[in-house]
Amino acid sequence: xxxxxxxxxxxxxxxxxxxxxxxxxxxxxxxxxxxxxxxxxxxxxxxxxxxxxxxxxxxxxxxxxxxxxxxxxxxxxxxxxxxxxxxxxxxxxxxxxxxxx
Numbered sequence: 001x002x003x004x005x006x007x008x009x010x011x012x013x014x015x016x017x018x019x020x021x022x023x024x025x026x027x028x029x030x031x032x033x034x035x036x037x038x039x040x041x042x043x044x045x046x047x048x049x050x051x052x053x054x055x056x057x058x059x060x061x062x063x064x065x066x067x068x069x070x071x072x073x074x075x076x077x078x079x080x081x082x083x084x085x086x087x088x089x090x091x092x093x094x095x096x097x098x099x100x101x
Contacts, residue, residue, distance in 0.1 A: 001072065009068055021051040029055040030082040032075065036062040056082070 029052050033045065040048075049055075058078040063071040086092050 001069075006069070009066075013066070013068075024052070028082070028085055030058055030078065031055045032058040032060065032067065032078055034060045034063040034067050036064060038063075038065050058082075 031048065031052060049057075058081075060067050060071050060074055063075075068075045083093060087094065
């Protein structure tokens with residue numbers, strides 16, 4: 001992992017933000033969770049699951065507080081799976097290529 005990638009991931013993790021669950025009605029959500037110790041208590045995790053009852057769940061065997069650093073391959077795989085549903089839509093992160101050959 002490059003220094004720029006590491007800095008980017010740490011910055012995202014440390015940003016102070018809040019998502020209002022009621023504003024995400026109808027949006028596909030995937031919650032990623034680790035099965036080992038992390039900063040979130042089980043009560044907080046359960047509350048999160050209640051806020052997003054329709055969300056898909058991605059479970060990692062371990063990864064602690066920074067699974068995107070310690071388990072980057074698995075985390076990226078879950079992200080790719082989640083983002084696949086948006087291909088060929090206006091929400092796609094991929095550029096459309098012109099077939100003008």
